[in-house]
Amino acid sequence: xxxxxxxQQILDPSHRADPFPLYAELRKTPVVREEDGSYVVSTxxxxxxxxxxPRLSSEMRNLPxxxxxxxxxxxxxxxxxxxxxxxxxxxxxxDRIRRQLTWNFGPPxxxxxxxxxxxxxxxxxxxxxxxxxGKEQLGTTRVDIVDxxxxxxxxxxxxxxLGVPREDExxxxxxxxxxxxxxxxxxxxIAEQQRRRAKATADLGQYFAELLDARHGQPGDDLxxxxxxxxxxxxxxxxxxxxxxxxxxxxxxHETTVNLITNGMLTLxxxxxxLDRLRRGxxxxxxxxxxxxxxxxxxxxxxxxxxxxxxxIEVAGTTIPKGSPVNLVLAAGxxxxxxxxxxxxxxxxxxHNEHLGFGGGIHYCFGAPLARPETQIxxxxxxxxxxxxxxxxDPPPYRPNPTLRGPRHxxxxxxxxxxxxxxxx
Amino acid sequence: xKIVVDLTRCQGYAQCAFAxxxxxxxxxxxxxxxxxxxxxxxxxxxxxxxxxxxxxxIFLDREDARNRQSGRGTHVPAPGPEEAFKRxxxxxxxxxSLAGLVAGxxxxxxxxxxxxxxxxDEPHLPYDRPPLSKQVLMGQVPARRTALPRRDExxxxxxxxxxxxxxxxxGKQVLLADGEKVGFDRLLxxxxxxxxxxxxxxxxxLDGLFxxxxxxxxxxxxxxxxxxPGRVLVIGAGFMGSEVASACRELDLPVTVLERGKVPLGxxxxxxxxxxxxxxxxxxGVDLRCGVGVAALEGDDSGRxxxxxxxxxxxxxxxxxxxxxxxxRNVEWLEGSGLxxxxxxxxxxxxxxxxxxxxxxxxxxxxxGDVARCPHPVYDYQFLALEHWGNAVAQSGIAAHNMIxxxxxxxxxxxxxxFWSTQFGTEIKSVGVPTHADQVVIAQGSVDERRFIAVYGxxxxxxxxxxxxxxxxxxFYAGLIDRAAPFxxxxxxxxxxxxxxxxxxxxxxxxxxxxxxxxTGHGPSERRATLVRRTYL
Ligand SMILES: Cc1cc2nc3c(=O)[nH]c(=O)nc-3n(C[C@H](O)[C@H](O)[C@H](O)COP(=O)(O)OP(=O)(O)OC[C@H]3O[C@@H](n4cnc5c(N)ncnc54)[C@H](O)[C@@H]3O)c2cc1C
Ligand code: HEM
Ligand code: SF4
Numbered sequence: 020x021x022x023x024x025x026x027q028q029i030l031d032p033s034h035r036a037d038p039f040p041l042y043a044e045l046r047k048t049p050v051v052r053e054e055d056g057s058y059v060v061s062t063x064x065x066x067x068x069x070x071x072x073p074r075l076s077s078e079m080r081n082l083p084x085x086x087x088x089x090x091x092x093x094x095x096x097x098x099x100x101x102x103x104x105x106x107x108x109x110x111x112x113x114d115r116i117r118r119q120l121t122w123n124f125g126p127p128x129x130x131x132x133x134x135x136x137x138x139x140x141x142x143x144x145x146x147x148x149x150x151x152x153g154k155e156q157l158g159t160t161r162v163d164i165v166d167x168x169x170x171x172x173x174x175x176x177x178x179x180x181l182g183v184p185r186e187d188e189x190x191x192x193x194x195x196x197x198x199x200x201x202x203x204x205x206x207x208x209i210a211e212q213q214r215r216r217a218k219a220t221a222d223l224g225q226y227f228a229e230l231l232d233a234r235h236g237q238p239g240d241d242l243x244x245x246x247x248x249x250x251x252x253x254x255x256x257x258x259x260x261x262x263x264x265x266x267x268x269x270x271x272x273h274e275t276t277v278n279l280i281t282n283g284m285l286t287l288x289x290x291x292x293x294l295d296r297l298r299r300g301x302x303x304x305x306x307x308x309x310x311x312x313x314x315x316x317x318x319x320x321x322x323x324x325x326x327x328x329x330x331x332i333e334v335a336g337t338t339i340p341k342g343s344p345v346n347l348v349l350a351a352g353x354x355x356x357x358x359x360x361x362x363x364x365x366x367x368x369x370x371h372n373e374h375l376g377f378g379g380g381i382h383y384c385f386g387a388p389l390a391r392p393e394t395q396i397x398x399x400x401x402x403x404x405x406x407x408x409x410x411x412x413d414p415p416p417y418r419p420n421p422t423l424r425g426p427r428h429x430x431x432x433x434x435x436x437x438x439x440x441x442x443x444x
Numbered sequence: 445x446k447i448v449v450d451l452t453r454c455q456g457y458a459q460c461a462f463a464x465x466x467x468x469x470x471x472x473x474x475x476x477x478x479x480x481x482x483x484x485x486x487x488x489x490x491x492x493x494x495x496x497x498x499x500x501x502i503f504l505d506r507e508d509a510r511n512r513q514s515g516r517g518t519h520v521p522a523p524g525p526e527e528a529f530k531r532x533x534x535x536x537x538x539x540x541s542l543a544g545l546v547a548g549x550x551x552x553x554x555x556x557x558x559x560x561x562x563x564x565d566e567p568h569l570p571y572d573r574p575p576l577s578k579q580v581l582m583g584q585v586p587a588r589r590t591a592l593p594r595r596d597e598x599x600x601x602x603x604x605x606x607x608x609x610x611x612x613x614x615g616k617q618v619l620l621a622d623g624e625k626v627g628f629d630r631l632l633x634x635x636x637x638x639x640x641x642x643x644x645x646x647x648x649x650l651d652g653l654f655x656x657x658x659x660x661x662x663x664x665x666x667x668x669x670x671x672x673p674g675r676v677l678v679i680g681a682g683f684m685g686s687e688v689a690s691a692c693r694e695l696d697l698p699v700t701v702l703e704r705g706k707v708p709l710g711x712x713x714x715x716x717x718x719x720x721x722x723x724x725x726x727x728x729g730v731d732l733r734c735g736v737g738v739a740a741l742e743g744d745d746s747g748r749x750x751x752x753x754x755x756x757x758x759x760x761x762x763x764x765x766x767x768x769x770x771x772x773r774n775v776e777w778l779e780g781s782g783l784x785x786x787x788x789x790x791x792x793x794x795x796x797x798x799x800x801x802x803x804x805x806x807x808x809x810x811x812x813g814d815v816a817r818c819p820h821p822v823y824d825y826q827f828l829a830l831e832h833w834g835n836a837v838a839q840s841g842i843a844a845h846n847m848i849x850x851x852x853x854x855x856x857x858x859x860x861x862x863f864w865s866t867q868f869g870t871e872i873k874s875v876g877v878p879t880h881a882d883q884v885v886i887a888q889g890s891v892d893e894r895r896f897i898a899v900y901g902x903x904x905x906x907x908x909x910x911x912x913x914x915x916x917x918x919x920f921y922a923g924l925i926d927r928a929a930p931f932x933x934x935x936x937x938x939x940x941x942x943x944x945x946x947x948x949x950x951x952x953x954x955x956x957x958x959x960x961x962x963x964t965g966h967g968p969s970e971r972r973a974t975l976v977r978r979t980y981l
Contacts, residue, residue: 071920073888073937110939111890118473126458127472130465134489304491311495330935341936373500380916383498388462391496 026051026059026346030205030421036414038321038424039363042351050337055208056084057324057344058337061351063358063375065334069347070379075326077382078109082327083342085210098225100217101263106271106325106382113381119253120264123245124180125388128252133388136176140393143175144400145439151405152436160436161411164429168401169280170273173393177272180389181265182241183230191269194223198270203420204324209344223269224262242268268386276390278319278425280397283310285429286317287402288410290365297402306395308367313394314353314376316365321350321424323378349375350424406434445484446505446593447494448572449476451864452834453501455916456871463496464489472869473895473913477579480572481589505593526850529629530556535847536618536626537600538608539634539774540564542572542833543813543840547632548598550844560600561626563618565607566658574833576662577684578866581691583670587663608635611781613809629808630847633778633790633798634840636814637771637831647741652749653765656684665766669695673763676700677752679738681708683865685768686721690867693728700731700760705952707734713878715950717898717910720891721872728868741765771831773815779977783809786975788957789817789829794856796843801961801973810847812840818857822925823880823907832863860922864915870894873915875922876908879954883946885932887921888939889914896941897921900949901931 023031025045029038042061045051049062060066069075079085080103105116122128147168154160162168178185200206201216231243238244243265249255256264287294287309297305324346332339339345353374354362377384384390401408411430418427447467449460456474460467467486468478482490494502535551537544540562548562564570572590579585603620610619617625639655642648654665669676669692676692678685681703692699705711707718708725725732737755744750752760778785783806784799785791790811791799796818798809811818813836817829838859846854865872878884881900887909889896897917900908906929909921924933932946965971 068920068923071917073917073920073939074935076938110888111893111895114895126461126465126470130461130469133462134465303488304495307492307495329937371500372495373498377498379498383457383916387496388459391463391492395492 024051024053026053030203032205032417032419032421035417035419035421035424038350038421039354042348042354045348045351046355049335050339052337057209057346058328058339059346059348060334061348061355062335063352063355066347066349066352066375067358067379069326069332069334069345070375070382072332074328074330074332075345076109076329077107077113077326078103079107079209079213079325079327079344082209082213082344085213097218098221098228100221101224101266102257102260104220104260104263104267105385106267110381115253116256116260116264117381117385119246119251119256120242120268120385122251123242124385133392136180136389137392137396139179140176140396141400143172144396147172148400148404148436149439151433155435158434160433162431162433164284164401164431165277165281165426166428169277169284169397169429172280172397173273173276173390176276176389176393177269180242180272181268182234182239182243183269187226187230191223191226194219194226195270195274198223198266199274199420199423202324202422204346205419205421220263220266223266224259227262227265227269271384272386272389274423275319275386276393278423279310279313279390279394281426281429282317282319283313283394283398284401284431285410285413285415285426286313286365287398288408288431289413293365293367294402294408297399300399300403305367306399307391308369308372309398310391310394311372311374311376312365312367312369315359315372315374316354318350318353318374318376319423319425320376320378321422322346322348324422349378400439403440404437405431406437408433445487445490446481446591447478447490448480448503448592449478450501450503450834450837451476451574451866452832452837452862452873453499454497454864455499455918456913457498459496459498460493460502463493468493471866473871474915475866475869475871475913477582477584477866479579479585480575481585481591503593524850526848526853530558530848532558533629533848534559534627535561535630535632536628537562537632537634538564538611538618538777539632539636539813539815540566540602540604541570541634541636541813541836542592543634543636543836544632545570545592545594545598546837547634547812547840547844547847548600549594550841551848552598554845554848556848560598561603561628562598562600563603563606563608563620563626565605565621567605568659569602569604571659573657576659577656577687578691580662581666581669581688582694583666587659587666590659608777610777610779611783613782613806616808631809632840632843632847633809633811633815634813634836635774635777636836637773639767640769640772642741642767642769644741647743649747650741650743650749651747652743652763653741653767655767655769656688657771665764668764669697673697675760675762675764677702677760677762677765678768679765680768680770681705681721681725681732681734682711682768682770683709683863683867685766686725687865687867688766688768689725689730690728693730693868698729698731700733700762701725702736702738702754703732703734704737705734706950708732710950711879711952713874713898713910714881714884714900716884716947717878720894720912724868724870724894771814773829775815784959784975786957786959788827788959789815791817791827794819794821794858795846795854796839796857797846801975803973810843812836812843820861820877821858822860822928823877826880828861828877830861832861834862835859860925862922871913871915872910873918874908874910875918876900876906876925878908878910878949879951880907881949881951883931884949885946886941886944887933888917888937888941890941899924899931899933901946904931905929906931906933 045061051059197219377387409432415426467482607621639657676699678701709721710718739753742751773789775785792811797805814831842857887899895913898910960976
């Protein structure tokens with residue numbers, strides 16, 4: 020029997036709480052070939068280079084080993100497969116979709132949109148923390164940072180942005196879970212993942228189709244209404260494309276930020292001096308720097324497994340042959356001593372932080388401008404308002420997913436909640 | 445507060461424009477324009493923008509910088525004579541602009557604690573020039589508010605408003621226009637270039653004729669543009685002229701651009717990509733006339749510009765004209781100094797050490813920025829003079845480092861030349877030397893959409909790449925140049941045009957500036973060169 024590779028060990032849920040020693044092992048060979056023919060890249064420079072390398076494609080449905088029969092194959096039960104969304108498309112299609120999605124989200128057309136959401140974000144956070152009160156037992160309140168806070172908050176935000184009723188969470192939650200399970204390489208081969216991802220996305224698309232049907236003729240200021248109106252710099256997207264991208268935004272909008280906030284609170288509790296600085300509030304941009312450092316140190320997206328080589332690519336002395344799937348291990352790259360000094364130190368005072376937390380190149384996270392203030396506000400308010408927070412278990416229990424890594428629960432004991440300092444305007 | 449964005453690094457991710465929309469704005473796909481001197485109330489948002497920039501291209505002034513213990517720039521001193529020099533030596537920098545400022549802060553950051561004097565003939569503290577032909581002309585930023593942020597306090601003796609008039613290399617002193625002499629142990633020459641003036645002296649005095657290099661120039665031109673002139677004439681369609689034309693169209697002013705060559709930007713990018721730029725100008729309503737020059741400029745009785753007679757016999761009524769004729773290197777003060785300085789600039793080696801008339805490198809005189817002319821190994825060791833922002837930054841950093849390092853720690857200036865230009869809502873970026881090429885091919889994207897990458901090759905090797913609104917891919921092509929990858933590129937990529945094939949690049953013959961030298965003496969111990977003064981065109 021072949022030895023378990025480092026990559027296989029990383030995928031194994033038993034290493035979820037601390038994969039970083041394995042990443043360090045992995046980096047000893049910047050480019051590794053796995054038994055299934057895929058390649059794993061773990062060093063900073065090489066990842067940055069590949070994120071900007073036009074010989075890598077994100078159109079996994081064209082992966083040669085999938086054969087010709089998979090694409091657009093309608094599953095027998097359930098809705099038809101949807102066309103690729105922005106993260107699954109290469110230019111020029113990718114760029115067109117991205118420009119169209121951005122039109123109602125940010126510059127050049129709506130530059131102030133995210134900035135204007137900030138009071139809303141603060142209001143949601145404030146009311147969620149207010150909700151921690153009343154669970155007190157013998158002077159101590161036990162909260163689950165995940166279920167009581169870090170999960171519901173981004174869901175509320177993305178629902179508002181997309182015009183999705185918050186009450187529908189029960190409807191889309193399972194489908195969204197299915198999508199993120201499908202991008203977990205430990206749950207099956209690439210073909211199997213692709214098939215399950217397509218199915219789960221189609222189900223979510225079906226949910227959106229019904230939602231849009233019910234809302235017909237009542238456009239709002241949300242992103243989906245914008246897409247449906249066809250307003251934008253590009254030819255309007257097809258209905259199916261809108262559903263496909265809506266499904267992506269819903270999933271990406273809440274399965275990632277939850278982990279940044281939770282990893283953030285966990286890291287702050289492990290570094291009380293930083294938590295204390297944040298609580299004191301004397302440094303106006305500390306939260307900003309804490310969040311950037313978290314994206315480097317405990318990134319919610321640990322690696323990208325959605326690319327393959329269109330040609331032979333030589334990286335760090337190894338040739339990745341044409342047609343090979345490529346995994347870019349962002350979390351290992353951001354802790355590469357060859358890319359950043361003292362990588363294993365959590366240090367929000369770094370002068371220069373070019374982390375890989377949001378990827379890079381043309382697929383650089385679309386939601387980053389939203390995820391940043393969400394997390395900045397969330398962590399600032401938690402730091403200021405929780406009285407004497409203590410970790411109940413370290414490490415906390417983790418979700419099994421190795422790609423989107425984060426605690427399943429983060430139990431924290433507090434002595435109560437301080438009143439909100441600044442009420443939303 | 446003061447900010448500057450390193451637009452050579454910027455890849456148009458727009459994170460800054462999301463975070464501080466009143467300060468940073470994206471035009472088109474990825475062209476970033478920003479307010480260099482925003483209100484202090486924006487400080488918090490700007491700090492967020494700077495932290496969010498994926499390539500960390502945004503720099504703020506130091507009011508904001510705390511005591512940061514970690515990160516780059518922690519210096520471990522090695523014992524030796526250079527350490528003593530850092531505590532006791534005297535360094536003089538001539539030229540108080542981008543290169544001078546970066547060199548000064550690098551010296552301080554790398555532990556030079558002794559006497560530092562910066563001499564500049566302009567009365568201003570170092571300011572940034574690129575906004576002068578962009579945001580300033582469009583009225584988004586006042587001309588006198590593009591001062592460069594000073595990240596590290598450059599604790600120096602700033603002698604502003606006084607020109608250096610000479611240097612005595614034996615006596616080791618710089619002579620100033622006010623008669624003072626400033627002694628040095630090591631000297632950095634960073635005197636840059638100035639705008640080439642209108643050649644006809646009588647016409648040059650016409651009210652309404654502008655050149656563009658300084659805030660005074662930009663301010664005067666901006667005022668005229670804001671007044672809504674009838675028609676603006678731009679003479680010369682290099683980057684500067686094209687950016688001025690773009691600003692005019694942004695202001696909805698009628699503009700005519702004259703270009704002696706076949707196309708705009710031809711001198712920098714060749715006729716093929718210049719042709720794309722020509723179409724872009726016309727699509728934006730520019731009256732572009734190529735192969736045409738000015739025969740004469742005519743004014744009215746009060747000396748105001750009224751008319752231009754063109755070389756094709758036609759005339760044009762104009763109120764404002766901008767002479768974008770290129771530049772002249774600021775080397776006159778070095779005449780007779782014994783350095784190889786002339787119209788070509790100041791020659792130096794790749795370690796930024798000045799070369800003397802005999803062609804021998806000096807030890808204590810360094811050169812950086814627009815005034816330097818330096819050999820580049822990637823380009824057949826040819827001496828290149830680069831008037832690019834990114835080059836001034838990189839080269840002056842190397843020069844400063846080498847000024848206080850022992851021979852074994854000195855670094856070569858091997859950065860590939862890079863520049864950007866923002867015009868007509870399009871971000872044009874270049875890496876390598878596009879004129880060092882015989883063929884060009886569109887490697888990615890679509891010329892019709894003006895979103896593409898052109899790759900340049902010279903004798904079967906990739907030597908440059910130019911991106912229109914596709915800057916996120918450019919570093920890949922920079923890697924190919926570094927590796928001397930074969931041209932034409934033969935690999936498969938995303939977004940590859942199916943019908944692309946290499947065509948002749950059509951770059952203009954570049955006349956090498958002539959240096960006339962007389963050699964005297966017999967035998968190796970006596971032979972010495974002397975530069976002969978000539979008037980060159
Ligand atoms: C309008 C404009 C737009 C530009 N846009 C771009 C762009 O989009 N992209 C890009 O890559 N580059 C651009 N550039 C070029 C860029 O600004 C220059 O490369 C950069 O300014 C070079 O810096 P420097 O310090 O070497 O020289 P300079 O900025 O020229 O500074 C030299 C300084 O030395 C002073 N000096 C000269 N002689 C003496 C003397 N004898 N004694 C004392 N002081 C002296 C000068 O007055 C000047 O202050 C632009 C330039 C201009 C003018
Ligand atoms: C902390 C939170 C987040 C993290 C760490 C994160 C991370 C990432 C990463 C690493 C990518 C690159 C994928 C690739 O290159 O293939 C990406 C892409 C993307 N993200 Fe996020 N994300 C976060 C939040 C969000 C939010 C809130 C949204 C939606 C509002 C979002 C929407 C997207 C989309 C649409 C893409 C694809 C962009 C493209 O292909 O051009 N993300 N994200
Ligand atoms: S790369 Fe940085 S500076 Fe450039 S647009 Fe993006 S965030 Fe702004």
